Amino acid sequence: MNPSWMxxxxxxxxxxxxxxxxxxxxxxxxxxxxxxxxxxxxxxxxGLESRCFSLQDSSxxxxxxxxxxxxxxxAGPFSATSAPMVEACARGGVHYLDVTGExxxxxxxxxxxxxxxxxxxxxxPGVGFDVxxxxxxxAELKRxxxxxxxxxxxxxxxxxxxxxxxxxxxxEAMGRGTAVRRAGRIEVLPQASLRRQVDFGAGPVSxxxxxxxxxxxxxxxxxxxxxxxxxxxxxKLIERMAWGERLGPVLRLQLVQRFLKAxxxxxxxxxxxxxxxxxxxxxWGEARDAGGxxxxxxxxxxxxxxxxxxxxxxxxxxxxxxxxxxGAWTPSKAFGPDLALAYRGVRREPPQPL
Numbered sequence: 001m002n003p004s005w006m007x008x009x010x011x012x013x014x015x016x017x018x019x020x021x022x023x024x025x026x027x028x029x030x031x032x033x034x035x036x037x038x039x040x041x042x043x044x045x046x047g048l049e050s051r052c053f054s055l056q057d058s059s060x061x062x063x064x065x066x067x068x069x070x071x072x073x074x075a076g077p078f079s080a081t082s083a084p085m086v087e088a089c090a091r092g093g094v095h096y097l098d099v100t101g102e103x104x105x106x107x108x109x110x111x112x113x114x115x116x117x118x119x120x121x122x123x124x125p126g127v128g129f130d131v132x133x134x135x136x137x138x139a140e141l142k143r144x145x146x147x148x149x150x151x152x153x154x155x156x157x158x159x160x161x162x163x164x165x166x167x168x169x170x171x172e173a174m175g176r177g178t179a180v181r182r183a184g185r186i187e188v189l190p191q192a193s194l195r196r197q198v199d200f201g202a203g204p205v206s207x208x209x210x211x212x213x214x215x216x217x218x219x220x221x222x223x224x225x226x227x228x229x230x231x232x233x234x235x236k237l238i239e240r241m242a243w244g245e246r247l248g249p250v251l252r253l254q255l256v257q258r259f260l261k262a263x264x265x266x267x268x269x270x271x272x273x274x275x276x277x278x279x280x281x282x283x284w285g286e287a288r289d290a291g292g293x294x295x296x297x298x299x300x301x302x303x304x305x306x307x308x309x310x311x312x313x314x315x316x317x318x319x320x321x322x323x324x325x326x327g328a329w330t331p332s333k334a335f336g337p338d339l340a341l342a343y344r345g346v347r348r349e350p351p352q353p354l
């Protein structure tokens with residue numbers, strides 16, 4: 001068994017899936033969170049040690065991490081929770097991994113790679129569906145097109161539903177435009193202003209550019225300066241996104257944000273095991289060089305939450321085992337473009353010339 005490692009946010013939907021994955025591997029992680037009642041319940045259910053502490057109390061946070069080799073951070077929204085946790089990890093020499101998909105969080109963590117190296121810790125955000133499979137797809141496209149100057153990625157969810165944490169993060173992003181990368185810099189375009197047809201494997205469908213984590217991570221993984229990420233959606237939903245852009249100032253109001261999040265907490269439940277079994281995700285990407293030549297790739301993945309649990313626990317255990325030196329890492333930078341192919345139900349199709 002590996003040295004002690006921790007799942008923070010253990011009683012959330014994703015945290016619980018990670019507990020189940022860890023136990024299936026013979027691991028007994030320490031469970032943590034800020035809500036004592038919910039934490040005690042999940043610790044009793046799984047028969048695991050627990051530690052209750054808030055991210056806002058630095059002394060309690062430092063004490064809570066004592067004796068821990070690595071933290072798998074599952075408590076979002078990470079725009080609020082990542083900074084205090086990673087700071088405590090740096091103080092205590094604890095490796096940090098999380099399941100964020102938030103561009104600002106990736107950018108903040110990668111900006112301090114040298115600091116994490118000096119602290120002797122691995123920092124690897126995005127070890128779930130955001131962004132392991134798409135990051136591996138981007139890295140493989142870069143391998144196939146070494147002189148690529150433009151990268152487009154996309155995914156289409158087939159069945160399934162979102163967890164409360166994902167829904168809350170989505171609410172925070174409402175009315176804030178769409179992030180893309182141009183000439184190496186992140187720019188924000190009006191929401192739903194960038195659309196195209198994408199063939200995810202069953203013929204062309206409508207897709208719209210979204211602010212997905214690869215706008216940050218794919219640049220750090222590949223060095224390609226122009227990056228867009230698309231999601232396959234029905235035309236009606238894309239039009240609703242365009243209306244959301246017009247309502248942006250209203251959607252960003254704290255009163256509206258609190259109202260929407262309260263409704264999520266009351267109504268949104270993560271998908272059941274049966275629903276996850278019925279769900280899958282199709283991935284697509286293309287890379288082109290300055291002359292317009294390039295290749296397209298497709299991948300098929302299981303339900304995103306199932307993949308998140310498997311990848312997050314696997315990568316945490318690999319970091320704890322000492323397979324990676326200190327610093328800030330993307331998944332593909334750490335373990336190569338074939339990393340995702342080792343996970344259940346993931347397959348990559350042969351490349352197609354463009």
